[in-house]
Amino acid sequence: MMYPxxxxxxxxxxxxxxxxxVFDAPRALVFEAFTKAELVRKWLLxxxxxxxxxxxxxxRVGGTYRYLWRQEADGKEMGIGGVFREIIAPRLLVATExxxxxxxxxxxxxxxxxxxxxxxxxxxxxxxxxxxEARDTAKRSGMEHGMAASYMRVEELLLSLLxx
Amino acid sequence: xxxxxxIHPSAERLNATFAALxxxxxxxxxxxxxxxxxxxxxxxxxxxxTQPAISKHLKVxxxxxxxxxERDAQRRPSRLNAAPLAEAxxxxxxxxxxxxxxxxxxxxxxxxxxxxxxxxxxxxxxxKKHHKEVPR
Numbered sequence: 001m002m003y004p005x006x007x008x009x010x011x012x013x014x015x016x017x018x019x020x021x022v023f024d025a026p027r028a029l030v031f032e033a034f035t036k037a038e039l040v041r042k043w044l045l046x047x048x049x050x051x052x053x054x055x056x057x058x059x060r061v062g063g064t065y066r067y068l069w070r071q072e073a074d075g076k077e078m079g080i081g082g083v084f085r086e087i088i089a090p091r092l093l094v095a096t097e098x099x100x101x102x103x104x105x106x107x108x109x110x111x112x113x114x115x116x117x118x119x120x121x122x123x124x125x126x127x128x129x130x131x132x133e134a135r136d137t138a139k140r141s142g143m144e145h146g147m148a149a150s151y152m153r154v155e156e157l158l159l160s161l162l163x164x
Numbered sequence: 165x166x167x168x169x170x171i172h173p174s175a176e177r178l179n180a181t182f183a184a185l186x187x188x189x190x191x192x193x194x195x196x197x198x199x200x201x202x203x204x205x206x207x208x209x210x211x212x213x214t215q216p217a218i219s220k221h222l223k224v225x226x227x228x229x230x231x232x233x234e235r236d237a238q239r240r241p242s243r244l245n246a247a248p249l250a251e252a253x254x255x256x257x258x259x260x261x262x263x264x265x266x267x268x269x270x271x272x273x274x275x276x277x278x279x280x281x282x283x284x285x286x287x288x289x290x291x292k293k294h295h296k297e298v299p300r
Binding site (some may be wrong): 001021044045047 | 260261263264269
């Protein structure tokens, strides 16, 4: 069994984006697939045409991870990295997240929960974007509201605007 | 996960688009402008807001490139500029696509891992049995 329809993107709060998906595998195995570099690099590749030349994971609190993707067609690259804050195998991972070239200000905090649902495992990643107010870097008007909420509402808005 | 390097010339521009769209009033203004151009007073009417307050929002939208304002006309009507919106939409579609593709691949990998471990278990089991049968 596979559960592609269990995939959902939502916004639990103004500053959070949540991605969830159910996998037909025991929790320990799913956890491994998310935390062992040699496994992660086999699947966290996005659409066809992308490769993952760098995938390093030092799975311990205070340890870092580093991912780099490359689009083979034009050589464009996209990198991301962070530090593990909390690890409770096989059910919880908390890590910071910072894109090399971020569209949001500051860091984000990723909380990944692996929950057993019968013989399957539900993985839920919640990305908490740093509060803009908390950083005095951004006095820019328009940044007062959560980027995450904007992200989802924008999707609806854009679709309606483009349809108009 | 974001793929803007792939599709967007400027992360700053995308950032500006999302920042501008993070406010409910500004989204409502854009929705109104999707129907056609409008002046500040026309835009202020449906909101419990002063015209200067609306003007501030228009400035944000304008500097993000989401609207264009007539320079010469005294009414200075605002018009929607769809290009950055289309880019943002594409970005969002790519975000979903990144996960959808990755998770489909992970489904396959997990199946492989399950199979491999089952075989290994069987193998170990056999091995154990065999071991027991070996006379000491």
